Amino acid sequence: MTKKPADSKAMRSRIVGSKPPAETARAKLRSTTPDAVSVSLTVNGARHAQAIDPRTTLLDLLREHLDLTGTKKGCDHGQCGACTVLVDGRRINSCLTFAAMYDGAQITTVEGLAKDGALHPVQKAFIDHDAFQCGYCTPGQICSAVGLMAEGRARTADEIRELMSGNICRCGAYTNIIAAIQQAMERS
Numbered sequence: 001m002t003k004k005p006a007d008s009k010a011m012r013s014r015i016v017g018s019k020p021p022a023e024t025a026r027a028k029l030r031s032t033t034p035d036a037v038s039v040s041l042t043v044n045g046a047r048h049a050q051a052i053d054p055r056t057t058l059l060d061l062l063r064e065h066l067d068l069t070g071t072k073k074g075c076d077h078g079q080c081g082a083c084t085v086l087v088d089g090r091r092i093n094s095c096l097t098f099a100a101m102y103d104g105a106q107i108t109t110v111e112g113l114a115k116d117g118a119l120h121p122v123q124k125a126f127i128d129h130d131a132f133q134c135g136y137c138t139p140g141q142i143c144s145a146v147g148l149m150a151e152g153r154a155r156t157a158d159e160i161r162e163l164m165s166g167n168i169c170r171c172g173a174y175t176n177i178i179a180a181i182q183q184a185m186e187r188s
């Protein structure tokens with residue numbers, strides 16, 4: 001039996017694949033991109049209304065849309081705490097949450113803690129105790145400590161350590177961080 005000659009075009013597309021025409025690819029992309037949503041947040045006392053992709057995380061909204069780069073992106077997976085901010089006074093990992101969920105909320109980042117030129121007691125304590133080395137984790141540590149104090153659950157160094165365990169310091173400045181938080185707690 002004679003073998004049917006292979007259709008060279010079909011064979012080639014099986015081997016190297018075939019690219020969709022540019023317009024088809026663009027249309028496909030458009031059909032998978034959700035419509036923008038409006039969100040209005042008060043960040044460090046200033047109101048911001050934005051139309052954003054609903055998949056935008058709170059962290060990306062702060063850093064990429066509002067240029068508030070004090071809040072850091074470490075793991076982007078909820079494991080390091082570098083992105084900690086306060087939402088209505090409660091500490092959260094901003095990388096793990098969509099900005100659209102916080103329409104109408106009050107957000108505080110490290111840029112919003114000092115008042116009238118005076119550092120927040122936690123910021124001052126971090127300086128007094130030299131509670132950092134590279135400083136990358138520091139904004140998250142400070143926001144987390146402010147949230148911890150508002151929770152009122154930590155009394156001892158061990159409790160502070162336990163309740164700050166979501167904030168990783170790769171430089172290992174933990175001893176000084178705990179001492180700084182204890183100072184801020186004593187003076188508040």
Ligand code: FES
Nearest residue numbers: 074075076081095
């Ligand atoms: Fe959010 Fe690491 S960047 S927890």
Ligand code: FES
Nearest residue numbers: 133135169170171
């Ligand atoms: Fe460097 Fe904490 S000071 S990661």
